[in-house]
């Protein structure tokens with residue numbers, strides 16, 4: 001009886017250890033597509049609670065929760081005035097009216113960012129698709145996706161959630 005108890009203990013302790021090791025490997029495996037933006041570090045970093053305080057619930061859902069706004073819901077979709085589109089999370093300039101076009105999708109669309117290094121990309125494999133996710137390079141906030149059916153000269157379509165942007169008409173473009 002004594003032996004049995006001891007062996008049972010040893011085996012379960014071992015499997016607990018093994019299971020624990022495997023679990024942490026799974027959790028920290030790089031390249032997971034679930035929320036790629038959170039695996040990198042950015043100049044602007046806040047806790048979820050701090051983000052919730054500085055963003056509206058819809059901004060938080062899109063920027064920090066990788067959400068998508070309803071098509072045709074953003075007034076910026078049909079805005080073509082000259083100006084700069086800044087990140088709603090951190091204020092960094094992301095897109096310019098010079099590169100905006102009407103994609104007819106219901107989301108603000110640009111064929112390039114205002115500067116190449118203003119945004120970063122990752123591979124998004126959610127919803128059984130492989131898409132290029134695009135986020136703010138300064139705070140990691142999720143902006144939208146990039147598709148290769150855009151107009152010249154890049155042929156790219158940055159399909160951006162308007163709620164992730166703050167339009168500044170004064171800065172000019």
Ligand SMILES: [Zn+2]
Pocket residue numbers: 087088089090091092136137138139140141
């Ligand atoms: Zn940002």
